[in-house]
Amino acid sequence: MKCNTRLIHGGYSEDPATGAVSTPIYRSSTFHQHILGGEPKWEYARTGNPTRASLEKLIAELEGGVAGFAFASGSAAIHAVFSMFSSGDHFVVGSDVYGGTFRLINKVLKRFGMEFTVVDMQNSAAVEAAIQTNTKAIYLETPTNPLLQIADIEAIAKIAKAHGVKTVVDNTFATPYNQNPLQLGADVVVHSATKYLGGHSDVVAGLAVTNDEAIAKQLAFLQNSIGSVLGPDDSWLLQRGIKTLGARMRVHHENAQAIVDFLVNYPRVDRVLYPGLPDFPGHEIAAKQMKHFGAIVSFELKAGLSAKQFVENLKLIDLAESLGGIESLIEVPAVMTHGSIPREIRWKNGIKDELIRFSVGIEDEEDLLADLKQALDQL
Ligand SMILES: *Cc1c(COP(=O)(O)O)cnc(C)c1O
DSSP states (O other): OOHHHHHOOOOSSTTTOOHHHHHOOOOOOOOOOOSSTTSOOOOBTTOHHHHHHHHHHHHHHTTTEEEEEEEEHHHHHHHHHHHSTTTTTTTEEEEEEOHHHHHIIIIIIGGOEEEEEOTTOOOOOHHHTTTTTEEEEEEEEOOOOTTTOOHHHHHHHHHHHTTOEEEEEOOTHHHHHHHHHHHGTTTTEEEEEETTOSSSSOOOOOEEESSSSHHHHHHHHHHHHOOOOOOOOHHHHHHHHTHHHHHHHHHHHHHHHHEEEEEEEETTTEEOTTTTTTSTTTTTHHHOSSSSOOEEEEEEEEETOOOOHHHOOOSEEEEESOOOHHHSSSEEETTTTTTTTTTHHHHHTTTTEEEEEOOSSOHHHHHHHHHHHHHTTTT
């Protein structure tokens, strides 16, 4: 089955009890056990719920893994993955990871004795140099948020394997439609399904997938033990969203390309960051490992022009956190999504105060371009 077909027919595409083509929402916390001490398929809904299971099967198929796990948020999925490890374990982490992941690492996981070295994942040699005897995993995002930096998943996974270390990839930005890290050698993929997979800015959810049976066992145990599971209603909503991922992504891509073409030629824009640009660092690796370059575009205005004024001038494009929804969302990372990262670290990593991140939606391209233009012209 090819990707678009799998998006629609993957998971349990028909309810075995009724033939319903949309997986029913099984709103039951517990299930009747007909035999005392038997091994019922369903017993208690934290451990397993048929609606959630359909979603979990679907994401496992989409990423080419052996098992998928649905969590109450992307952050909960990331936390569960790190919970496979212990005090004293060391991790190599990308310098441009999601702000909330950075917070989870620094304010939570470090308190439990986990150790982290932050490196630029664009530099595979630096990744290898950061590996210590107690290193257990390499954790990366590609493209990153908000600088869209590209890490070479295949090269890094190879380094990791040579050192007996696991590779974990946050695939939120690319989605399984554009990139499949497990096929490139990664061991675990995590998603904030809140973004493109849900796609309609109406559900907060997280997913994890692995192609390793031992890791799958551990994640199933941790998902049940920690308990930050996705409820049946949100599981259904997320699966509904995933069905149209392919159709949405095609329009996202078309619009993103039009926006990039406009911005690179617009005199008030200083710099456009987009992996699809031929002179973008990492363009060739992105072209190798991604089907398409995605629909997040970051840019900086010419010196002296105010990002604040620009985003407040917009009429159609929403000033809001998050990304990946059908509606265009724009934000200023230094103030919003990455505000929890200390300013000197932000600057060192290249996130200037005036950087703008644009999650290009699927509205008509002409309307998006007109809104950008009027907001820029007013500056
Ligand atoms: C949003 C996001 C997360 C966190 O996901 P939540 O669903 O908000 O908890 C993690 N990684 C990336 C890349 C994200 O964009």
